[in-house]
Amino acid sequence: DTAVSQTPKYLVTQMGNDKSIKCEQNLGHDTMYWYKQDSKKFLKIMFSYNNKELIINETVPNRFSPKSPDKAHLNLHINSLELGDSAVYFCASSLHWGLVRPYEQYFGPGTRLTVT
Amino acid sequence: GENVEQHPSTLSVQEGDSAVIKCTYSDSASNYFPWYKQELGKRPQLIIDIRSNVGEKKDQRIAVTLNKTAKHFSLHITETQPEDSAVYFCAARRKYGGSQGNLIFGKGTKLSVKP
Numbered sequence: 001d002t003a004v005s006q007t008p009k010y011l012v013t014q015m016g017n018d019k020s021i022k023c024e025q026n027l028g029h030d031t032m033y034w035y036k037q038d039s040k041k042f043l044k045i046m047f048s049y050n051n052k053e054l055i056i057n058e059t060v061p062n063r064f065s066p067k068s069p070d071k072a073h074l075n076l077h078i079n080s081l082e083l084g085d086s087a088v089y090f091c092a093s094s095l096h097w098g099l100v101r102p103y104e105q106y107f108g109p110g111t112r113l114t115v116t
Numbered sequence: 117g118e119n120v121e122q123h124p125s126t127l128s129v130q131e132g133d134s135a136v137i138k139c140t141y142s143d144s145a146s147n148y149f150p151w152y153k154q155e156l157g158k159r160p161q162l163i164i165d166i167r168s169n170v171g172e173k174k175d176q177r178i179a180v181t182l183n184k185t186a187k188h189f190s191l192h193i194t195e196t197q198p199e200d201s202a203v204y205f206c207a208a209r210r211k212y213g214g215s216q217g218n219l220i221f222g223k224g225t226k227l228s229v230k231p
Contacts, residue, residue: 031217041203043160043221056218090159097217103148103209105219107159 003027004108006091012114013081020077021111023091031055031097032074033105034066035090043090049074050097078113086115118143118210122222129196130230137225139206140188148209149189150219151180155202163204164191196229203227 004025013019025032034046048056052068063079074091091108119142129135141149150165166173166180166189173180177196182189193200203226207219 033218041154041224043205043224045218045220048218058218103217104150104162104165106162107152109159 004091004093004106006089006108006111008111009109010112010114012116014116015081015083017081018077018079019081019113020075021089021091021113023074023076023108025072025091025093025106025108027093027095027106029093029095029106030071031094032068032071033092033094034074034076035092035107037088037090037110039087047074047076048097055097081113081115083115086113088112118146118208118220120206120208120220120222122206122225124225125223126226126228128228128230131196131198133196135191135193135196135200135227135229137191137204137206137227138188139190139208139222140186141208141220142187143208143210144184144187145211146208147211149180149182150207150209151178151191152205152207152221153202154205154224160205193227196227198229198231201227201229 006023031050037043046060047066049068051071065077068074088110090110092105094105122139147168152160153163154160166182177194179192203224205224206222
């Protein structure tokens with residue numbers, strides 16, 4: 001029943017590895033996002049997707065590659081993981097993008113990534 | 117681009133007192149200002165929001181005020197309870213530019229309500 005879900009909840013891996021995080025929303029929303037929350041709790045937008053198309057890439061290193069197979073799913077693949085990638089990654093969704101209301105964004109439960 | 121400043125970073129109040137968290141934004145074209153509550157280990161949850169054509173909005177014990185001229189908005193929680201303890205984030209939604217539609221978040225306020 002969870003509106004926005006993510007897997008896995010926890011991910012522990014070593015530097016240099018490649019990992020993926022999956023996100024699904026069952027709200028019928030058009031737009032999905034990835035956020036990174038660092039150890040100081042700062043929430044920063046990484047990517048925005050609308051109807052499977054990348055809208056915004058907020059100057060994220062190209063080691064991060066999002067993929068949206070359909071508008072209900074947005075996955076995040078990270079290559080060559082670095083220590084600084086350790087954070088909580090949140091997926092979110094909103095009904096529409098741009099100037100169309102409503103604007104509310106709903107977050108998934110988060111994936112805590114630890115790179116050792 | 118948009119920049120959102122949030123104060124204070126930590127706030128401790130006694131149960132029953134009021135709490136006020138303030139945010140300022142830089143882009144006068146921003147048109148939507150949500151507030152999120154994040155409990156420890158949980159996801160951010162939308163608790164209240166306000167659009168740029170409204171000055172104040174209330175929902176039970178919480179209220180948000182917006183001063184467009186001064187470019188600041190505030191969250192007010194009255195009759196605080198221990199379960200209000202959490203990190204609160206303000207955000208501003210960019211209306212124009214390359215990041216149109218994205219939320220820019222403040223750095224959060226850790227609210228502690230002491231019983």
